[in-house]
Amino acid sequence: MKKILFLSAVLTFASCKKEEKTTIDNSQIATEEAAPAATPEELGKSIFEGKGNCVSCHQVDQKVIGPSIQEIAKTYKSKNADIVTFLKGNADPIVDPSQYDVMKTNLAVTKEMSDEELLAIQTYIYSHLK
Ligand code: HEC
The missing domain is CATH 1.10.760.10 (Cytochrome c-like domain)
Incomplete structure (x- = not known):
């Protein structure tokens, strides 16, 4: 039982981390896309x-x-x-x-x-x- 709890904790942590990374990537893409709209x-x-x-x-x-x-x-x-x-x-x-x-x-x-x-x-x- 303990093992399962630990595993799910690790999984949750890992998925959080993944989400965070995706957000950063998205914002970087957004900035790059905005660049050609020059003044x-x-x-x-x-x-x-x-x-x-x-x-x-x-x-x-x-x-x-x-x-x-x-x-x-x-x-x-x-x-x-x-x-x-x-x-x-x-x-x-x-x-x-x-x-x-x-x-x-x-x-x-x-x-x-x-x-x-x-x-x-x-x-x-x-x-x-x-
Ligand atoms: C081969 C050299 C050369 C290139 C390349 C060149 N020019 Fe000129 N330009 C001149 C010379 C010499 C004058 C001065 C003669 C004159 O006033 O028309 C001048 C004058 C001008 C003037 C003032 C015109 C006036 O009322 O007297 C403008 C505005 C101008 N150039 C814009 C540009 C732009 C924009 C480009 C690029 C698309 C460009 N030039 C490329 C040589 C060049």
């Missing part, structure tokens, strides 16, 4: 540094081939202009028009992007406003 700023950053490859010409705070992200943000804010309209090819350049030809080839890429992606890029650029 517009995060999405913009990932396009800017990923498939858009904008980062090869636009650094955050210094001019390389193109003006810095900070400079673009500052110019667009001060002139109350619209980055999305420019990236759709529907507005003239206002940051460094003399270098527009270098940027122009990228508009073929940005024109194909969805409004959501372009807005995300704009949000990312404005996140660098000082």
Whole structure:
């Protein structure tokens, strides 16, 4: 009899432990699943540094081939202009028009992007406003 009691105690303990572990696993899965739902700023950053490859010409705070992200943000804010309209090819350049030809080839890429992606890029650029 004692043996049975002991056994069931062990079993209960073991099953508790198992349940606890399952809960932890579930919460980890939940966090991983939540990750892709990024904010517009995060999405913009990932396009800017990923498939858009904008980062090869636009650094955050210094001019390389193109003006810095900070400079673009500052110019667009001060002139109350619209980055999305420019990236759709529907507005003239206002940051460094003399270098527009270098940027122009990228508009073929940005024109194909969805409004959501372009807005995300704009949000990312404005996140660098000082
Ligand atoms: C090959 C280099 C290069 C790449 C890649 C590039 N740019 Fe540019 N970009 C430039 C240059 C040079 C200028 C300055 C000319 C100008 O102002 O249009 C510029 C200007 C801009 C401007 C300011 C336009 C204005 O009003 O004057 C924005 C906004 C911009 N780029 C966004 C982007 C985004 C978003 C990407 C990625 C999809 C990108 N660029 C990729 C070179 C590049």
